[in-house]
Amino acid sequence: MATLARYTARTATAVALACAFAAQAAPNLVSNGSLTAETVNNGVPASWMALLGTPDVMDAFNNVGLPNTQRFGAAPASASPDGGTWVGLGVNSEQKYTERFGQTLTGLAVGQTYQVSWFEGNFGYNYGSVSYLGSNAIEVLLNGVSLAKGKTLGLDSNWSSESFSFIATSSSVQLAFQLASMEKSYLSIDGIAVTTAAPVPEPATYALMGLGLIGLSLVARRRAR
Ligand SMILES: [Ca+2]
Structure with missing residues (x-):
């Protein structure tokens, strides 16, 4: 009996911990949010569409997607925290030229709050007389309507x-x-x-979880006697 009680308590503890972790890892509705692809000038990663202009897939060694080209205005110290490739978006005020890319998300629950997040940086482009070195922000749109604008980033933002x-x-x-x-x-x-929007567990929640675990171990001990 003692062994069974201990085993049950341990299983319950494991289940409680698994549930706690599962609650924090909300699934990403975006397909290929890591923007993984071969680097390319004028192209977007699988699952994404170019909606305006010609976005590029790049990394730290292939600026604007051009092979072995590092024409940064200020080269990034590393890939983003996401790693691998990313997408570059330009604006050319003289040519009234802008670039937009996106994808259609499905399976949303009406009335549910969602969080859209990303990494961003301004490393520019600089080659001879062709330079894109200004400040700008990344804007997120839902069905073509602006939801929000990120921070304005100057060149060499990291x-x-x-x-x-x-x-x-x-x-x-x-x-x-x-x-x-x-x-x-x-x-x-x-x-x-x-x-x-995964609610961050509050201290009270952790306290309750802790009490639950203590309770389980007490039950296990009593049964063991
Ligand atoms: Ca990436």
């Missing part, structure tokens, strides 16, 4: 992150990104996620 929430009004929505202003610039985006 990587940072953004997170905004929205409430779903239908089960599908087109998620898209572009630069917020027409200032001539070239910014990077990576690690795009849309998840249910």
Whole structure:
């Protein structure tokens, strides 16, 4: 009996911990949010569409997707925290040219709050007389309507992150990104996620979980006697 009680308590503890972890890892509704692809000038990763202009797939060794080209205005120290490749978006004010890419999300629950987040940086593009070195921000759009604009990033910003929430009004929505202003610039985006706004457990919740675990071990001890 003692062995059985201990085993039961341990199993319950394991289940409680597994549930706690599962609650924190909300699934990402974005397909290929890591923007993984071969580097390419004028192209977007699988699962994504170019909606305006010609976004690029790049990494630290292939700026604007051009092979072995490192024409950064200020080269990033590393890939984004997401790793691997990312997407570059430009704006050319002189040519009234902007770039936008996106994908349609499905399976949203109407009325549910979601969090859209990404990594971003401004490393520019600089080659001879062709330079994209201005400041800009990344703007997120839902069904073509602006939801929010991230921080304005000057050249050599390093990587940072953004997170905004929205409430779903239908089960599908087109998620898209572009630069917020027409200032001539070239910014990077990576690690795009849309998840249910996972409430961060409050101290009281942890306290309750702790009490539960203590209770389980007490039960196990009593049964063991
Ligand atoms: Ca990536």
